[in-house]
Amino acid sequence: MDVLVHPPTLSSEVPPDIGPLALYRREIASGTLVSDPAQLSAAERLHALWVKLRGYDPPARLGQNSLFRRFLRRKPVDEAQSHTIHGLYLVGAVGRGKSMLMDLFFAAADVPRKRRIHFHAFMQETHKRIHAWKQANHEGTDPILPLADALAEDAILLCFDEFQVNDIADAMILGRLFEALFERGVVVVATSNTLPDDLFRGQPGRDAFLPFIDILKDHLDVLVLDARRDYRRARSDTGHTWHVPADGAAEVFLSTAFQQLSEGAPVKPTVLHVMGRSLPVTRAAGGVARFSFEELCARSLGAGDYLAIATHFQAVVLDEVPILSPANRNEARRFINLIDALYEHRVKLVASAAAVPDGLYPSGDGAEAFLRTASRLIEMQSDTYLALPHLT
Ligand SMILES: Nc1ncnc2c1ncn2[C@@H]1O[C@H](COP(=O)(O)OP(=O)(O)OP(=O)(O)O)[C@@H](O)[C@H]1O
Ligand SMILES: [Mg+2]
Structure with missing residues (x-):
């Protein structure tokens, strides 16, 4: 669309x-x-x-x-x-x-x-x-x-x-x-x-x-456009969809979120088709998918895969986003693409992470572009964003 x-x-x-x-x-x-x-x-x-x-x-x-x-x-x-x-x-x-x-x-x-x-x-x-x-x-x-x-x-x-x-x-x-x-x-x-x-x-x-x-x-x-501020950060209605740290409590929180978002639908593996290739999704239920950071960003997935996920699922539960170092530039780039696609399609994100969005990729190749990602992750926690319809 x-x-x-x-x-x-x-x-x-x-x-x-x-x-x-x-x-x-x-x-x-x-x-x-x-x-x-x-x-x-x-x-x-x-x-x-x-x-x-x-x-x-x-x-x-x-x-x-x-x-x-x-x-x-x-x-x-x-x-x-x-x-x-x-x-x-x-x-x-x-x-x-x-x-x-x-x-x-x-x-x-x-x-x-x-x-x-x-x-x-x-x-x-x-x-x-x-x-x-x-x-x-x-x-x-x-x-x-x-x-x-x-x-x-x-x-x-x-x-x-x-x-x-x-x-x-x-x-x-x-x-x-x-x-x-x-x-x-x-x-x-x-x-x-x-x-x-x-x-x-x-x-x-x-x-x-x-x-x-x-x-x-x-x-x-x-x-x-030299506007006064990052208006995403001006929102006061930020909720609790970003769980730090990624510990046992976060795991329970994410599992509950997955179940609630999918309204108890059975969890099954599924496959998305992206330009003649297959993208396996191991945990999908009622329009919601659950992935680990590792699954989505440590493998060679690209913008097309993230777009397919963003159009297919209305919500994504993401486990264990780590703090990225300069050596993780590829993971950082993929994570930027992933969040761009989810944001663009108004996909709801619930995640556990080692740090708040601003602390995830403090330096390294593409750290500039990551500023947008952090800004988006903050907006994606807001009630206003969470109320938007999914765009397929
Ligand atoms: N003057 C404003 N008052 C209130 N909210 C605003 C204002 N300008 C923008 N916003 C809101 O701030 C958020 C960010 O705006 P927008 O997405 O247009 O930024 P952007 O410059 O495109 O950012 P990016 O470079 O990350 O794509 C949006 O939700 C938008 O509606
Ligand atoms: Mg923009």
Whole structure:
């Protein structure tokens, strides 16, 4: 599911004459959000983009195999428009309201075809579609242009939450894919914790990735959201779903939680299917799964596995999250991906751990990204989060 409207109050049915700035002001007036000057100025920028985009519909809706389509591939759909409408890249520290603002914008955007997707999910889908293209025996033809055609046909506005590049396989595709999307007039809005210039920094193969950064900066204005605080930490309704330490009492607590969440359903092993592979789940009951940290993060699972877990189960019980040292960088990276997927799909998490979220990964590769994870783990304990419906 792509269309994910941010909590707490917004409905996706926004009248066409109400823009993101008006929506932001409405949330402040109703007391759902507190006023923040940096957010207000970001909302103004999004409003300006919203105005430019009204009714934007470049003529990309031609059949896959039409002659015109092939012709258009060489000649951008509408050069003037695609080069004048710049998207927006909202970047900032965790919990500053980037996703909230982008979701207000997305809900208000008055374009016929729009899509909001988590960047991880988008990359998963991209690899899947490229794989399918190759399987379909297209005799070595390039999958990127037809993929861009299909994406542009689905959505002329693409909103990406949590834009980040950690994977060389993603890095190698992105430049050409985005160039082709921009040529087709697609406008991109993204949120990220990383400035474009810092994407994929320090990773092998970065030189080949640099042209993508230029393409991104050519088509998106970068806006740093320097809001007052991490609003996730402002919540006062934090409950007891994170149990420290992971001792005998925690084990009893987690077992009780597992039973209650699954409403006493029988515990059985099950298997999830992820891109042609099988992911065994040893303990599942009534929409709830129980895993140890070891099972989920000490093995070579990836974003696709975590996404499958997050869409399949409405609650996860997680045993024995340890304190991670710099030597556990892979476990830390997987745990970050796991929590991103669970959070994005509003999966309820009950866990036992050796430390509170802020103390889990104090230093090491990716400790910066872990700040978001800690912030999320705190929000995931709140009554407000626990009351949200699961998004499959
Ligand atoms: N001005 C505000 N007043 C009250 N709550 C807010 C405000 N801004 C954001 N929030 C809430 O704080 C939480 C974090 O906001 P959001 O998810 O948009 O942050 P983010 O910048 O996208 O963080 P991350 O980088 O971790 O993705 C959300 O539950 C959001 O509704
Ligand atoms: Mg966000």
